[in-house]
Amino acid sequence: MVVERIREMIREGFRDSDNRTSLTGAAITTAAALTMLFFFVIEVVSPHHVNPYFGILLFVFLPMLFVLGLMMIPLGIWMRRRKMRKDGTMPTGIAPKLAFGSPVLKHILTFVAVATLINVFLVGTAAYKSVEFMDSTEFCGKTCHTPMTPEFTAFKNSPHSRVGCAQCHVGPGAEGFVKAKLSGTRQLFGVAFNSFERPIKSPVESLRPARETCEQCHWPTKFHDDKLFVRTAFAEDEANTPATNVVLLKIGGHGIKGRTGIHGRHLDDASRISYITTDEKRMEIPEVTYKDDQGNMVKYISTAVKMTPELMKKARTRAMDCVDCHNRPTHAFELPDRGLDKAMTDGRISPELPYIKQQAMLLIKAEYPDQATASAKILAGIAGFYKDKYPAIYAEKKALIESSAAGVASVYLRNVFPDMKIVWGTHLNHIGHEESTGCFRCHDGEHKAADGRVITNDCDACHTVLAQGENNPKVLKDLGWK
Numbered sequence: 157m158v159v160e161r162i163r164e165m166i167r168e169g170f171r172d173s174d175n176r177t178s179l180t181g182a183a184i185t186t187a188a189a190l191t192m193l194f195f196f197v198i199e200v201v202s203p204h205h206v207n208p209y210f211g212i213l214l215f216v217f218l219p220m221l222f223v224l225g226l227m228m229i230p231l232g233i234w235m236r237r238r239k240m241r242k243d244g245t246m247p248t249g250i251a252p253k254l255a256f257g258s259p260v261l262k263h264i265l266t267f268v269a270v271a272t273l274i275n276v277f278l279v280g281t282a283a284y285k286s287v288e289f290m291d292s293t294e295f296c297g298k299t300c301h302t303p304m305t306p307e308f309t310a311f312k313n314s315p316h317s318r319v320g321c322a323q324c325h326v327g328p329g330a331e332g333f334v335k336a337k338l339s340g341t342r343q344l345f346g347v348a349f350n351s352f353e354r355p356i357k358s359p360v361e362s363l364r365p366a367r368e369t370c371e372q373c374h375w376p377t378k379f380h381d382d383k384l385f386v387r388t389a390f391a392e393d394e395a396n397t398p399a400t401n402v403v404l405l406k407i408g409g410h411g412i413k414g415r416t417g418i419h420g421r422h423l424d425d426a427s428r429i430s431y432i433t434t435d436e437k438r439m440e441i442p443e444v445t446y447k448d449d450q451g452n453m454v455k456y457i458s459t460a461v462k463m464t465p466e467l468m469k470k471a472r473t474r475a476m477d478c479v480d481c482h483n484r485p486t487h488a489f490e491l492p493d494r495g496l497d498k499a500m501t502d503g504r505i506s507p508e509l510p511y512i513k514q515q516a517m518l519l520i521k522a523e524y525p526d527q528a529t530a531s532a533k534i535l536a537g538i539a540g541f542y543k544d545k546y547p548a549i550y551a552e553k554k555a556l557i558e559s560s561a562a563g564v565a566s567v568y569l570r571n572v573f574p575d576m577k578i579v580w581g582t583h584l585n586h587i588g589h590e591e592s593t594g595c596f597r598c599h600d601g602e603h604k605a606a607d608g609r610v611i612t613n614d615c616d617a618c619h620t621v622l623a624q625g626e627n628n629p630k631v632l633k634d635l636g637w638k
């Protein structure tokens with residue numbers, strides 16, 4: 157009975173599929189499949205990574221076309237039948253019989269079976285590939301050009317430049333995947349209709365708890381020892397006088413030989429600290445709860461912030477994780493003087509040139525409508541200054557001046573994106589206490605517990621400052637640095 161009915165339906169389907177919509181659908185599907193196959197071969201054979209636009213075509217657009225075509229076939233049949241029913245032209249009786257044993261039908265069925273197998277394989281691969289592709293840095297960083305350019309630019313020269321965006325932003329597991337795809341779809345519309353936020357908001361509320369992502373690669377027991385850092389700042393005088401800080405940071409973890417350092421104090425197997433914040437940027441922290449080594453919960457209340465009922469309403473609690481200190485683990489934007497100091501230390505800008513720091517500061521802090529104008533004005537500005545004020549140096553060191561001018565422009569181009577409204581200081585780094593209040597959001601000496609304990613602001617708690625603002629610090633010579 158059932159078999160009879162199905163056979164009947166198939167026959168009717170064949171009969172009624174002879175309509176424009178179904179035939180177009182079949183054509184679209186076949187064409188999409190053949191095109192996918194063609195590009196797929198190129199992708200496999202080609203030694204290079206797919207170009208992002210090519211990738212969109214291959215992994216997003218073509219499969220959509222393929223499925224669209226497939227859906228048009230039954231749609232056409234349905235529309236035709238509806239029309240026939242309305243017009244009263246529906247053929248009565250049984251649809252023309254396709255003799256089951258006939259060689260023609262056998263051929264058709266074999267063809268359909270083989271084609272379906274191939275299609276399933278193609279769609280399956282395409283779906284898999286599209287997922288893989290949409291998690292790639294190429295897709296995140298380059299495809300949706302404008303919105304992600306700032307992060308992508310900062311990321312390219314960072315310690316994580318070989319780590320994919322998705323490894324921090326999506327993380328492992330099915331839940332992260334589904335969430336990311338949902339929010340990704342929304343973002344795609346944002347790009348299509350040019351309706352995304354400028355700048356893109358930070359902190360990112362929907363970020364997975366950092367420990368689930370970061371700890372895929374950095375596990376807590378790995379934190380040990382101290383970390384030495386050396387940073388040279390240049391003054392805005394004629395000689396660009398350098399002043400070097402040498403700091404030994406106590407970053408050790410918990411339960412490892414030696415001291416409990418910065419990591420171990422805030423994080424253990426689980427978070428030890430939660431805090432209340434009253435603003436979106438998480439800068440105001442009126443209350444901190446800490447589980448001490450004895451397992452007691454200690455509440456530190458800020459004496460600097462008066463909690464009003466109005467603030468109370470905005471208050472949110474957050475478990476402290478990596479991102480509360482490392483909010484810029486990879487796409488870190490620099491402040492103007494720090495960006496220049498780094499370029500001068502690296503030699504991209506020559507500290508030999510008189511007043512280069514001062515001139516560079518003036519030029520990169522000015523406002524420009526877009527990056528191209530900025531770059532042109534900065535290059536012209538530096539050259540003009542030396543031509544004007546130091547003609548002898550200009551004549552003698554033209555090449556050095558030009559390469560340094562390019563260095564100055566590059567500091568601007570890496571950090572300021574007028575079209576995304578990212579200017580100096582839009583995204584501040586919480587590591588330390590120089591760029592933003594950073595650690596001092598809690599370690600300000602004003603967060604006090606009932607028993608008199610205070611979250612420390614002792615300069616030696618976090619680091620030993622081995623040299624502060626020295627020209628050629630002796631400690632570096634002792635360590636064998638030049």
Ligand code: HEC
Pocket residue numbers: 293296297303304307308311316319320321322323324325356357358359360361363479482483484485486487583
């Ligand atoms: C090492 C981990 C890591 C990687 C890799 C990474 N991000 Fe992020 N990203 C973060 C964290 C953490 C934040 C949230 C900062 C906060 O909440 O304060 C963030 C925030 C952002 C934001 C919000 C705006 C901002 O700058 O804070 C954007 C946009 C962004 N990331 C894009 C990208 C893109 C594009 C890539 C790849 C090119 C990428 N990220 C790679 C960790 C990462």
Ligand code: HEC
Pocket residue numbers: 315316319320323324366369370371372373374478479482485
């Ligand atoms: C997929 C692996 C991976 C993930 C996920 C990851 N990192 Fe990293 N991280 C690395 C690698 C690799 C380095 C580079 C080590 C080097 O350059 O010596 C690094 C370096 C770092 C550094 C040292 C930076 C420096 O200046 O030397 C910090 C800090 C850091 N990661 C924090 C984080 C944080 C916070 C997260 C989560 C938001 C995170 N990482 C997620 C792999 C990862």
Ligand code: HEC
Pocket residue numbers: 366367370371374376383405407418419422423476477478479480481482587588
């Ligand atoms: C209380 C603030 C704080 C928290 C929370 C924190 N870190 Fe750090 N971390 C630091 C500081 C400060 C440094 C040293 C400065 C730097 O490297 O930029 C550091 C350094 C690092 C480094 C580089 C180590 C090296 O030897 O160069 C890695 C990797 C790192 N952190 C990963 C993490 C991960 C992963 C988490 C979360 C599980 C985390 N941190 C949580 C403050 C913190």
Ligand code: HEC
Pocket residue numbers: 406417418421422429431441444445446448454456476480481586587588594595596597598599609610611612617618
């Ligand atoms: C959300 C609040 C908060 C932030 C932000 C924070 N800390 Fe802490 N920190 C604490 C609390 C709470 C303690 C434990 C206080 C105690 O010992 O009773 C602590 C303890 C420490 C200790 C141990 C001090 C000691 O005397 O044993 C160090 C070191 C430290 N923090 C470094 C840092 C550094 C470096 C940063 C910034 C990168 C930072 N903290 C950011 C809340 C914070």
Ligand code: HEC
Pocket residue numbers: 385387401403405587588589590595596599612613614615616617618619621624
């Ligand atoms: C809660 C921890 C903490 C306390 C307290 C603290 N610092 Fe720091 N300090 C840091 C961290 C973390 C960095 C490194 C930031 C980075 O990696 O860029 C730093 C960096 C520095 C630097 C180098 C800045 C640079 O970028 O060249 C100096 C100088 C310094 N601290 C001085 C002090 C002095 C002086 C005090 C006492 C008033 C103090 N710090 C208190 C955590 C702390």
